[in-house]
Amino acid sequence: MPEHETVGQYGSAAREVGAFLDRRREQIAQRWADEALFRTVFTVSRDEAVEACRTVVDALARVAESERVTDPEAGGFIVVREQLARMGAAHSRRGRTASQVSSDVDALRPPAVDLLVADLPDAPADLLREYTNTLTVLMGTLRLVVMETALSEGQNLIDRQRLQLMEVVTPVIKLWDGIVAVPLIGTLDSARSQVVMETLLEAVIDQQARFAILDITGVPTVDSLVAQHLMKTVAAARLMGAECVVSGIRPAIAQTIVHLGLDLGTVITRASLADALAHALHQLGADIVRPAPGGVGHR
Numbered sequence: 001m002p003e004h005e006t007v008g009q010y011g012s013a014a015r016e017v018g019a020f021l022d023r024r025r026e027q028i029a030q031r032w033a034d035e036a037l038f039r040t041v042f043t044v045s046r047d048e049a050v051e052a053c054r055t056v057v058d059a060l061a062r063v064a065e066s067e068r069v070t071d072p073e074a075g076g077f078i079v080v081r082e083q084l085a086r087m088g089a090a091h092s093r094r095g096r097t098a099s100q101v102s103s104d105v106d107a108l109r110p111p112a113v114d115l116l117v118a119d120l121p122d123a124p125a126d127l128l129r130e131y132t133n134t135l136t137v138l139m140g141t142l143r144l145v146v147m148e149t150a151l152s153e154g155q156n157l158i159d160r161q162r163l164q165l166m167e168v169v170t171p172v173i174k175l176w177d178g179i180v181a182v183p184l185i186g187t188l189d190s191a192r193s194q195v196v197m198e199t200l201l202e203a204v205i206d207q208q209a210r211f212a213i214l215d216i217t218g219v220p221t222v223d224s225l226v227a228q229h230l231m232k233t234v235a236a237a238r239l240m241g242a243e244c245v246v247s248g249i250r251p252a253i254a255q256t257i258v259h260l261g262l263d264l265g266t267v268i269t270r271a272s273l274a275d276a277l278a279h280a281l282h283q284l285g286a287d288i289v290r291p292a293p294g295g296v297g298h299r
Contacts, residue, residue, distance in 0.1 A: 013130045013133075013134040014064045015064065015067065017134050018064030020120075020131075021058075022061050024115050025054055028053070029053035031111040032108055033053050038052055038053055040090075040096075041086075041087045052087075058079075059076045059077060060138055060142060063075075064138055071141065074141075077142075084145060087149075101147065102146075105139070105143040108139060109136060109139040116135055170182060174203075176284075178207075178208070178209055179211045179212075179213070179277065179281070181214075182199065183218065183273065184219050186218065187219070187220065190225050193229035196229075197236060200212055201240055204242045210280075211280035213280065214247070215273040216250075217248030219253065220250070231262065243280075245268045245279060246269050246276075247271065247272055248272060249271075
């Protein structure tokens with residue numbers, strides 16, 4: 001709804017509602033502190049819940065006074081968006097659905113309406129109805145703001161968890177002094193390829209590695225973007241002073257690389273992780289000695 005229509009429809013009533021919220025801020029805050037929206041977040045101290053409620057009531061009063069009760073972008077909401085975002089994240093961590101959060105916000109309206117009716121005992125019925133309707137509209141806009149921030153925080157939480165999961169499934173293993181390896185399993189996409197690069201480079205620095213092995217035996221296929229990420233990882237490792245060896249290239253991946261016209265001429269490749277380790281050890285001057293059938297070791 002355009003702002004001039006909002007002002008025309010709710011103007012004087014909105015200002016009266018704003019004044020009511022200022023007058024009854026403490027009573028509203030005390031009642032809201034026991035509602036699920038705040039109670040399930042501020043579980044340690046009720047005083048913290050009351051203070052959070054006061055902040056939200058103040059924000060609603062400022063929105064009402066600005067006569068923008070239908071506008072979720074009204075300046076008053078800016079003050080509480082960060083707090084509502086934290087609350088939305090807390091609800092997401094507790095597994096509450098968007099429908100449940102919406103119901104929690106709806107539960108704030110009856111206590112506020114009851115106080116409004118009690119605050120204006122002598123008001124004409126039609127005027128009181130206009131005020132309660134305006135307050136209901138304002139609470140509906142608050143619900144929209146809460147849902148927007150809750151969904152945004154929920155998506156941020158999912159993104160953080162996804163990144164953490166990618167880090168967990170991208171371990172760096174120290175195979176030998178100066179040799180680290182990243183065994184990759186599963187599908188690679190651009191985001192995970194970036195995590196691989198960052199994880200490997202951090203390990204090269206931490207372990208002062210001279211060789212870094214990227215083993216892709218467990219990767220079923222790669223696309224052109226991922227292949228380019230792997231090439232960049234090899235180049236970045238060299239810049240950090242480590243030689244990168246790629247092992248376990250499947251036939252399907254090899255065909256993809258050839259089809260894409262990518263030049264792996266400067267990249268050291270080996271058929272398996274064991275072969276890559278043997279190469280790195282040989283370069284470090286520590287050749288592997290295999291036992292001979294008669295018990296005498298041979299190289």
